[in-house]
Amino acid sequence: xxxxxxxxxxxxxxxxxxxxxxxxxxxxxxxxxxxxxxxxxxxxxxxxxxxxxxxxxxxxxxxxxxxxxxxxxxxxxxxxxxxxxxxxxxxxxxxxxxxxxxxxxxxxxxxxxxxxxxxxxxxxxxxxxxxxxxxxxxxxxxxxxxxxxxxxxxxxxxxxxxxxxxxxxxxxxxxxxxxxxxxxxxxxxxxxxxxxxxxxxxxxxxxxxxxxxxxxxxxxxxxxxxxxxxxxxxxxxxxxxxxxxxxxxxxxxxxxxxxxxxxxxxxxxxxxxxxxxxxxxxxxxxxxxxxxxxxxxxxxxxxxxxxxxxxxxxxxxxxxxxxxxxxxxxxxxxxxxxxxxxxxxxxxxxxxxxxxxxxxxxxxxxxxxxxxxxxxxxxxxxxxxxxxxxxxxxxxxxxxxxxxxxxxxxxxxxxxxxxxxxxxxxxxxxxxxxxxxxxxxxxxxxxxxxxxxxxxxxxxxxxxxxxxxxxxxxxxxxxxxxxxxxxxxxxxxxxxxxxxxxxxxxxxxxxxxxxxxxxxxxxxxxxxxxxxxxxx
Amino acid sequence: xxxxxxxxxxxxxxxxxxxxxxxxxxxxxxxxxxxxxxxxxxxxxxxxxxxxxxxxxxxxxxxxxxxxxxxxxxxxxxxxxxxxxxxxxxxxxxxxxxxxxxxxxxxxxxxxxxxxxxxxxxxxxxxxxxxxxxxxxxxxxxxxxxxxxxxxxxxxxxxxxxxxxxxxxxxxxxxxxxxxxxxxxxxxxxxxxxxxxxxxxxxxxxxxxxxxxxxxxxxxxxxxxxxxxxxxxxxxxxxxxxxxxxxxxxxxxxxxxxxxxxxxxxxxxxxxxxxxxxxxxxxxxxxxxxxxxxxxxxxxxxxxxxxxxxxxxxxxxxxxxxxxxxxxxxxxxxxxxxxxxxxxxxxxxxxxxxxxxxxxxxxxxxxxxxxxxxxxxxxxxxxxxxxxxxxxxxxxxxxxxxxxxxxx
Numbered sequence: 001x002x003x004x005x006x007x008x009x010x011x012x013x014x015x016x017x018x019x020x021x022x023x024x025x026x027x028x029x030x031x032x033x034x035x036x037x038x039x040x041x042x043x044x045x046x047x048x049x050x051x052x053x054x055x056x057x058x059x060x061x062x063x064x065x066x067x068x069x070x071x072x073x074x075x076x077x078x079x080x081x082x083x084x085x086x087x088x089x090x091x092x093x094x095x096x097x098x099x100x101x102x103x104x105x106x107x108x109x110x111x112x113x114x115x116x117x118x119x120x121x122x123x124x125x126x127x128x129x130x131x132x133x134x135x136x137x138x139x140x141x142x143x144x145x146x147x148x149x150x151x152x153x154x155x156x157x158x159x160x161x162x163x164x165x166x167x168x169x170x171x172x173x174x175x176x177x178x179x180x181x182x183x184x185x186x187x188x189x190x191x192x193x194x195x196x197x198x199x200x201x202x203x204x205x206x207x208x209x210x211x212x213x214x215x216x217x218x219x220x221x222x223x224x225x226x227x228x229x230x231x232x233x234x235x236x237x238x239x240x241x242x243x244x245x246x247x248x249x250x251x252x253x254x255x256x257x258x259x260x261x262x263x264x265x266x267x268x269x270x271x272x273x274x275x276x277x278x279x280x281x282x283x284x285x286x287x288x289x290x291x292x293x294x295x296x297x298x299x300x301x302x303x304x305x306x307x308x309x310x311x312x313x314x315x316x317x318x319x320x321x322x323x324x325x326x327x328x329x330x331x332x333x334x335x336x337x338x339x340x341x342x343x344x345x346x347x348x349x350x351x352x353x354x355x356x357x358x359x360x361x362x363x364x365x366x367x368x369x370x371x372x373x374x375x376x377x378x379x380x381x382x383x384x385x386x387x388x389x390x391x392x393x394x395x396x397x398x399x400x401x402x403x404x405x406x407x408x409x410x411x412x413x414x415x416x417x418x419x420x421x422x423x424x425x426x427x428x429x430x431x432x433x434x435x436x437x438x439x440x441x442x443x444x445x446x447x448x449x450x451x452x453x454x455x456x457x458x459x460x461x462x463x464x465x466x467x468x469x470x471x472x473x474x475x476x477x478x479x480x481x482x483x484x485x486x487x488x489x490x491x492x493x494x495x496x497x498x499x500x501x502x503x504x505x506x507x508x509x510x511x512x513x514x515x516x517x518x519x520x521x522x523x524x525x526x527x528x529x530x531x532x533x534x535x536x
Numbered sequence: 537x538x539x540x541x542x543x544x545x546x547x548x549x550x551x552x553x554x555x556x557x558x559x560x561x562x563x564x565x566x567x568x569x570x571x572x573x574x575x576x577x578x579x580x581x582x583x584x585x586x587x588x589x590x591x592x593x594x595x596x597x598x599x600x601x602x603x604x605x606x607x608x609x610x611x612x613x614x615x616x617x618x619x620x621x622x623x624x625x626x627x628x629x630x631x632x633x634x635x636x637x638x639x640x641x642x643x644x645x646x647x648x649x650x651x652x653x654x655x656x657x658x659x660x661x662x663x664x665x666x667x668x669x670x671x672x673x674x675x676x677x678x679x680x681x682x683x684x685x686x687x688x689x690x691x692x693x694x695x696x697x698x699x700x701x702x703x704x705x706x707x708x709x710x711x712x713x714x715x716x717x718x719x720x721x722x723x724x725x726x727x728x729x730x731x732x733x734x735x736x737x738x739x740x741x742x743x744x745x746x747x748x749x750x751x752x753x754x755x756x757x758x759x760x761x762x763x764x765x766x767x768x769x770x771x772x773x774x775x776x777x778x779x780x781x782x783x784x785x786x787x788x789x790x791x792x793x794x795x796x797x798x799x800x801x802x803x804x805x806x807x808x809x810x811x812x813x814x815x816x817x818x819x820x821x822x823x824x825x826x827x828x829x830x831x832x833x834x835x836x837x838x839x840x841x842x843x844x845x846x847x848x849x850x851x852x853x854x855x856x857x858x859x860x861x862x863x864x865x866x867x868x869x870x871x872x873x874x875x876x877x878x879x880x881x882x883x884x885x886x887x888x889x890x891x892x893x894x895x896x897x898x899x900x901x902x903x904x905x906x907x908x909x910x911x912x913x914x915x916x917x918x919x920x921x922x923x924x925x926x927x928x929x930x931x932x933x934x935x936x937x938x939x940x941x942x943x944x
Contacts, residue, residue, distance in 0.1 A: 304815065325818035336816050345810040356806065357817035365799040372797070 001027055001062055001078050001159035003048075003191060008057035010043055017043040019215040020057070025160060030182055030192045032206035034199075034234055036431035037401045040215040041195045042084075045162050049081045050074040080153025081162040086145050090138030095120045097137050098152045123154050128184045129177075143174030150181065160191045167201055168429050173289065179205045197234070197431045199227045200460070235433045243439045243464040246447075250467065251280030254451040255420045260310030262296055262475075270296040272475035274310070278420070278451040283442070284480075285454045285466035289494050293475040294455045295337055298422050302334050303327040314420055328357055331419030335409050335426055337455070339402070343409040346398030350390050351379035353397045354412050378415070386411040387437065403434030410441060421445055424455040439465060459487055471499075565871055568922050572869075572915035573883070575922065580908045581613045584900055588612035616900040623893020624886035634774035639889060641777040645847060647885025649674070651784040652838035653863025654870055654877035655791045656711070659835065660725070661872040662795055663828035664808035669714060669729025671860025672736030673707045673833045677840025679740055680706025682759055682851035683749070685766035685844065695765040696845070700783075703841035704834050710736065711833020712826060719822030725829070733860070741853050749851065759851035768846040780842030785878065787838050792874040794831070804828055839863070865913050884909060 003025040010018040017040045025031045035041045046052040048059060050068030058065050061077055068074045071081070088097050095116040104112040104119070117133035124131040124147070131147055140148070146166060153161055163182070167175045182205055186192055196202060202209055202223065209221040211233045219233050232238050255278040262271040270293050278284045286294050300307050303324040312319040319327055328334070336342035344353045355364045355375050363374040379393035386407045390400055397405055406426070413421065423442060427435040442465065446452045456462050462469055466483040471493040479499030481489070492502035585591050591612055594604040622629070624643045630636045653670045660667040681703030690698060714728040743749045744757030751760045768778040795801040806814040807824040815821050843855050866884055870876030891905030915922055922928070 302816070323818070323820065324815065325820070328818045334816065341810070342812045342816040345806055345813045347809045348806070352802070356813065359802050360799050365802075368798045368800060370797055370799045370802050 001191060003079070003160050004060040004063075005044070005048065006058050006060065008044060008047055008054045008059075010040075010047055010052060010054050016215050018047065018054070021212070021215075021217055023210060023217070025191045025193055027159065027191045028186055028189050029207040030186045030194055030205055032194045032196060032202045032209045033212060034196060034202055034209055034230065035212035036197055036234055036433060037403055037429075039212045039234075041212055042164060043215075044212070045081065045164060045193065045195060048074070049079060049162065075153075075156050075158070078157060078159035079162065080156060080158025080160070082146065082149040082153060082164065082166060084165040084168060086149055088137045088145060088148060091136065093134050093136055094131060094140075094148050094151075095133035097148055098133075098155055100152075102156065119155050120151055123151050127154070127181060127188065129181055141174070143170050143177065146170070146174075146178065147181070150185075154185075158190070160193065161185065162193045162195070164195045165197075165429075166194070167196065167198060175201065199230050199432070202230065203227065231432045235431075243443060245443050245465070248281055248447065248467075250282035251449065253277045254280045254315060255453070256313045257297075257301070258311050258313070260297070260300065260312065261308045262293075262300055262305060263308045264305075270475055271300065271307070271310075274472075274475070274477055276453075276470055276477060276480075278453050280451050281446055281449045282467045283446050283452040283454060283465050285456060285462040285469050285483075286472055287456065287459065287462045287469055287490060287494060288472035290457050292472045294472055295424065296475075297472075298334070298337070298424050298453075298455060301327070301422060302332065331417060333413035333416070333418040333421040333423075333450075335406075335413055335421075335423035337424035337428075339405050339409050344397040344405050346396060348397055349379075349394050350383065350388065350397055350400070350408060351375050351393040353408050354379050354382050354393075354415070356412060358412070358416065382408075382411040382415060386441075403430045406430060406434065406438060410438060414441065414445060418445065418450045420451045420453065422453045422455070425457065426454065427456075427458070427461060435461075459490060462490070463487065563928070565873075565876075567928070568919050569869060569871070569876075569880075569916060571922050571926050571928075572912050575915045575925065576908050576911035577617070579911050580904060581617070583904060583907060584616045585609040585612050587901070587904075612898075612900075615898045616894055616904075619894040619897045619900075620887070620890035620905075622890070622897075624890030637772075638775055639893070641772055641775040642889035643882065643886040644781050645775065645777045645885070646888040647881045648781045648784045648842045648846065649839035649859050650862055650866050650884050651878055651881035652787055652835050652842060653859050654866035654881050655787055655874060656707075656832040656834075656836035656839065657864050657867035658870065658872040658874065658877050659791060659795070659804070660828045660832045661867060662801075662808045663804040663824055664811065665718070665725050665825065665828060667711075667714075667729055667829065667832045668726055668864065669711070669732050669860070670832070670836045670839070670863045671856050671858070672729070672733040673710045673836030674840040674843065674856040674860050675736040675740050676710040677703040677707035677833075677837035678844040678851060678855040679743060679749075681837075681841045682762060682844045682855075685762035686760040686851075687748075688766075689763070690765060692765045695763065696768070699762075699766040699845055700768075700841050703845070704837035707835070707837025707840055708830050708833040711829045711831075711836060713829075715826040715829025718829075719825045725825075737853075740851075740855070744851065744853060757853050762845060762849045762851075766845060767849055768842070776847050778842075778846040780838070780846035783838055784842060784881075787835055788874045788878045791831075791835065791877075795874065800827060836860070836863075862909070865909060868913055869916060 005021060005023040008018050008021045009016065021044055033041050033044070043052065047054045050070045050073050059068070060066065066077055068077070089100065092100070095113065098120050099116040104115045106112040106115070120131060120133040129147060131144070131151060137145060137148060150161070166178060170178060179201065182192055182194065186207070194202070194206060206223050209223060209225070209230070210217055211219045211221065211230070213234060213236055218236070221230060221233065257274055257276040260271050260274040261269065263269050274293070274297060276284070286297070288294055296305065299305050301312050301319065303319070303322050303326070307320050310320070314330055314332065317330065319330065340346065345356065352375065355378060359365050359370060364371055364378070376393055382388065383390065383393060388407045388411065389404050397408060400408070421442070426442065427438050430438065442452060442454070454462070454465055463483060468480055469483055469485060469490065470477050470480045471490060472478070473494060473496045478493050478496060481493070481499050486506060489499070489502045489506045492505055493499060497505065588608065591605065591608040594608040598605050623639050625640055626636055627639050628636065630638070653674060656670045656673060657667050681699045684699040684702040688695065688698070710732065713732060714725045717723040717728050718725050741757060744759060749759050751758050768780050771777045771779060771781065795805065803814070803819050803824050804827070806817070806819060807821050811821050839859060840856070843859070844851055848855060862884060866877055866880045869880035869883070870878070887905045887908060891902045894900050895902045
């Protein structure tokens with residue numbers, strides 16, 4: 001099925017989200033729609049899917065104009081959509097979720113569970129992946145839940161599949177598996193629209209690339225285009241994808257963790273004896289697959305959990321057992337992993353969010369009184385310094401894009417003198433321009449002599465930022481290696497090998513591995529047995 | 537080390553800049569509330585009309601002379617609402633100052649405990665909690681204030697201050713219990729406050745049976761009268777309106793300042809809006825819960841004091857008489873905003889004062905007032921209905937706030 005969009009324009013009030021967009025998606029191709037957050041990709045797809053009505057332009061299916069009034073029309077026409085946030089019922093089984101809204105019945109009006117399960121099994125098998133129809137969706141990892149969404153579209157005979165930022169929630173391994181599935185689908189004749197802002201994935205899988213910026217198509221590209229070219233097209237100016245970071249001799253050990261264990265109330269051991277040192281003026285990146293204890297480690301340091309045993313020292317002072325307030329006051333800056341939940345308060349203004357952990361002290365508060373003028377002045381200053389794009393200091397944080405929310409968090413944490421900065425997934429879900437900015441601020445903080453601990457599941461980020469890389473697996477640190485360690489070795493360590501084993505395995509396998517820089521397949525086998533609790 | 541290449545900030549695609557904040561507040565909050573009141577009055581008019589004897593009599597021959605029915609409907613509704621107005625705002629047909637302004641004074645008198653009680657619900661609401669326990673907090677505050685008021689013999693001003701203070705402390709103590717329970721054990725405040733209402737309700741019955749509280753020579757549960765030195769002085773030469781009204785207004789102003797201009801309020805609002813982010817930013821969520829409930833109990837204490845030292849001047853089992861539950865409605869109607877609570881308290885006070893007049897002069901049941909109150913809240917809880925009826929652009933506000941307190 002061939003899908004065409006001609007001159008789609010969509011306005012919200014005075015703001016034009018889509019401005020005369022043309023797009024052609026051929027069967028059997030993966031068409032990447034590349035653009036920064038807020039460029040208008042999702043609006044365009046919502047128009048296509050019938051969720052929004054275009055002000056101008058038309059949609060053609062196989063050359064015939066169509067008018068969708070809702071998702072049901074779009075689905076009937078053979079268009080399926082996998083949303084960034086899954087539309088699944090967690091307490092239903094995979095099969096039940098897949099047939100929801102279109103349930104097969106047998107005699108007497110009973111739900112045909114066996115038939116539903118068979119449909120799921122058969123569809124999944126046709127495209128070369130496995131899915132257990134009887135598993136409860138709530139028990140499944142995110143990557144598998146996403147496959148449920150895909151199968152949901154496929155059993156409704158979707159010929160065009162729209163994937164909205166599908167990799168934003170996935171681990172590197174899950175991402176690789178998804179890309180394989182996408183290739184499989186395209187080869188069987190489906191057309192795929194792949195909405196993303198991640199250049200590496202686009203280059204790995206797309207057949208054609210359309211770049212959108214500020215609601216307009218600014219160009220098309222071949223997957224052979226370099227990442228820098230694509231990034232410049234997307235951002236609208238030259239971007240530097242490497243982190244500009246001078247070598248620097250780190251200072252004394254400022255932050256050290258010894259024998260830290262955490263046994264949760266549920267009996268799960270999240271941390272099993274972590275030892276880690278971060279020196280002044282040094283960035284240590286904590287790499288690892290999501291859910292191997294990184295989140296818990298940062299939360300214990302912040303004082304959200306009390307460690308079972310072990311010690312956390314900052315400047316020779318024990319942090320273990322202190323309250324969050326005391327830890328922050330000791331000079332710890334904290335950028336939480338999930339900024340929209342833990343980092344900002346959506347209904348608060350930007351100005352209020354910028355003083356969320358400073359409001360009680362001078363100059364924002366004295367005694368009981370809170371000083372809105374001081375808070376507003378601070379906001380004006382930070383918004384300029386961090387280039388936070390908001391309607392103004394009084395707009396709510398919830399109305400900001402993810403990148404700008406992250407800038408708010410970062411601006412707040414960096415606005416007081418720090419001894420240690422902990423940043424979890426500092427650039428998750430951010431666009432190229434914001435990533436560049438966040439990275440440069442983190443490096444600047446390190447240059448000022450702050451000890452920096454970065455937690456990231458993105459190998460690109462780990463390699464680009466770190467002075468040293470600590471790899472975490474199953475609640476312990478399996479090794480601390482220099483930042484120029486090959487990606488393959490890091491991948492193997494993330495699957496649980498020690499640094500020596502990984503290096504040896506890598507040497508013996510170098511012959512078999514292509515030098516593409518992809519995560520080695522070996523890294524995908526381990527994480528299934530990793531302790532849970534990291535992804536909420 | 538390159539400074540980030542900073543492009544000139546482009547016009548951002550946010551449709552909601554700071555500018556229209558005032559108008560959006562009007563459109564999303566004030567206007568729907570006003571329209572809900574209008575809607576409730578319309579539905580109330582229908583109820584008044586169909587329950588009116590003359591209307592029913594005329595309706596029997598509706599198809600012969602429809603005008604009779606319409607006239608009867610018009611008369612029944614205008615008379616009832618006219619009486620409501622005369623009983624709550626001004627009575628122009630009266631021949632004395634007291635007669636003309638008495639209704640307004642009554643409205644303010646009835647509004648006093650509703651405003652204070654409404655604050656007791658509104659403050660925890662901002663911290664994400666639903667305080668159903670205002671009834672019990674008012675009761676306990678009244679018991680404390682009354683005891684100091686009748687059992688001690690103190691010089692005039694000191695006695696009054698001591699009694700008021702005792703009431704506030706009593707309310708705060710009772711309010712702190714669910715706060716401490718939630719903070720330390722996670723017990724849900726809706727459950728604990730409801731249960732504490734029962735404890736207070738039967739506790740006062742027990743207390744009034746003991747020699748400490750029961751008036752000598754009486755068999756029914758009633759306390760000795762409050763000493764004159766401990767009673768709140770009247771504001772006007774007529775009626776029962778007293779200084780409690782001024783205290784309630786001051787409490788509302790204080791509540792407004794606390795929420796919007798104090799660090800405590802910042803903490804309350806942060807915990808209410810997003811406890812995870814508040815915790816990550818170093819705020820103590822349990823301590824905030826306790827603070828909110830202690831404040832709530834104190835404001836309920838104002839209501840209890842106004843009842844026992846202001847209007848009743850004696851402690852009986854009915855000292856709160858459901859005020860704590862009306863206070864929930866007032867807080868919802870006032871959108872948990874102290875200024876809104878004052879407005880809603882005045883409205884409900886007016887309905888109460890006017891309802892009595894309405895019942896006395898037109899025979900319309902006082903229950904219609906309760907129906908009106910319920911309808912107002914019902915319409916506020918269903919903003920989509922109001923926007924559909926009045927063709928407003930949907931703002932989506934209201935639902936979130938009204939339902940938020942339950943998820944704690």
